[in-house]
Amino acid sequence: MKIALLGNPNCGKTTLFNNLTNTYQKTGNWTGVTVEAKSAKYKHDSSIEIIDLPGIYSFEANSLDEKAVIKYLKETPPDVIINVLDGTNLERNLYLTCQLSFLNIPTIIAVNMYDQLEKNNIKLNIDRFEEYFNAKIVPISAQKGTNVGKLINTVIDNKQALKPLKTAQISKNASVKEKYSFIEKVVNNIISKTSTKTLQLTQKIDNVIMHKVFSIPIFFCVLTIVYYLSIKLGGLIGESILNAFNNLSYYTKIQFYKINVSIVAIDLICNAIIGGLGAIFSLLPQVLILFALLCVIEQSGYAARVAFIFDRLFSSIGLNGKSIVPMMVSCGCTVSGLTATRTIEKDSERFATIFLAPIMPCGAKMAVFGYFSYAVFNGNAIIASSMYFLSVFCVAIFGKILYKLKLLGQNEGTFILEIPNLKVPSIKDVFYVLIEKTKDFLVKVGFIVFVLSILLWILKSFGVSGYVGDNVEKSFLYVIGNFIKPIFYPLGFGSWQASVGILCGIFAKEGIVETLHVLTNSPATLFNNQFSAYAFMTFILLSPPCLASLITAKRELNNNKLFYFLILFEFISAYLVSLIVNIIGILIGKSLNLILFSIIVIIITVIIIRCKTHKEQINANKQ
């Protein structure tokens, strides 16, 4: 038997689905997380298949999701539909129910979040409710699991008796207004009281977290906590994992030497394979902690509020309030950030976010800047931190250019976003997300990093004469580096080592530090002057973080032409901006100290943001 779950976005369908089945399915307190129908077996009876359809508001085929659902129900009609309603928001949820009566599929209604209604002493007259729609109605709480078994049992027990919905009082051609007046009548007749305490609590919290002034510092506090936990705590765990792999590599090496394994094999297994695996697993804790926290932020409903706060700022560069989440995730890992763009409904705004997110300094880029600040700039922290400001500066400028030239077809579009009630996320949902993400990370990202680390090892350890070991100047890598280095002459770092560094950086920015470390004793000698070192960092900052992120961008854009444009855009913009940095260095480098230059970058960025917000303020006052 096939049972389909149908309802508005945010009504708790996916939480119900997670409760009925044992599979991993992400729920978000956003509208439209379920992009396509997901199906799984009922956990107590494998002959029953449960299908989770995308959340929709109506059957009028307006949005992609609505079209998908209509198509699905026409082509493969399920045996029974469970119409899930958010009990705290019956008026809007019943609009879809009204339209369901014209589908010829047996339907049962589940009133979700019933626990919240009870908590607020709201009573539903279920009998009268059933009469209005001529259907069985079961009150449930998907999050707590109350009555969820009863719901399925009701379906099984009444299999023959279940009928399509029928509302005598409303005809198929009724106007929207007529439908809503019918719904108003129904709701008034079945609900005992309408004021609710939990809603008031949500409003009280919202008064603080969405406050005109406090909302922004509160958001940055939350952001800091997320990063601190993910990068510091995750980094600490990751470091011990890396150490474990290093020890493993060391002991394997000793054991292999004892039994006379060839040097090439030892090098391959100990350095390339074990080292590659170590790199993947040491990143895992950071990614997982970041995802768990972001999942909590999304499911609690805070992400929708953050989108509300930042929409104005982002819409002025052709993005959307919802872009804030992908952008901040990209500061940790761009691959995850790009995946997080799916919640943005409008394609042009989603594409713009995908174009700009790779500019944010991800964890691996920050590692390069950290290395540079002590290896090239004598431990000066201002230069590395100015990179953060440079990235914000470039996001604003590039965003504006893409927007003004309408390269991605952006126009000032609608932003209609439901602000769901705040709730404590269910542990089960967070846990499922983590399992899914671990699998995703190891299979998709891990595999690529692993293959690349072996590929890089081959290029580094072999040359025309065969295995060259540590003698890098005879390797293929040296040949390649020399071949491409003229490209980087104008940027001020035309040495083969720096070119190889950039090349490795295309695969993964993590590789740059290691590569430069292996290829040269003093990285400072690779650059003409400090400005060209800064140009090198700029190039690293603005080019895509890794091959995995490019592959993710391709998947998310789902459009080859746009993807090639993205590659061109990212590399050309990176090249041009670092060229500008190098030219500034050549022109006034002798009289201008680089530290002073970094400070100027920071000040200009701050001024631009100030002017921007000031202008908005004036516009706001005018109206």
Added chain:
Amino acid sequence: MTLSSVKSGQSCKIIKINSSKELLKKFNRLGFVEGTKVKVIRKALFNGPIEILIRSYYLALRVIDADQIIVEIQ
């Protein structure tokens, strides 16, 4: 007057929706019809989105969209 010019905390009633056909449909689905009561909860910084209470749920929309909804203060 338009929904965007209603002050935070004020309630109003929808008189007319002047938006494009596509957007009108979207508004309809979300419960915006003539006569629906709407309360403006808050407005975001710098002329940003407006949060409203409609049919017992909360919704945010941009000023440009709210401009197209004609209301009457209650």
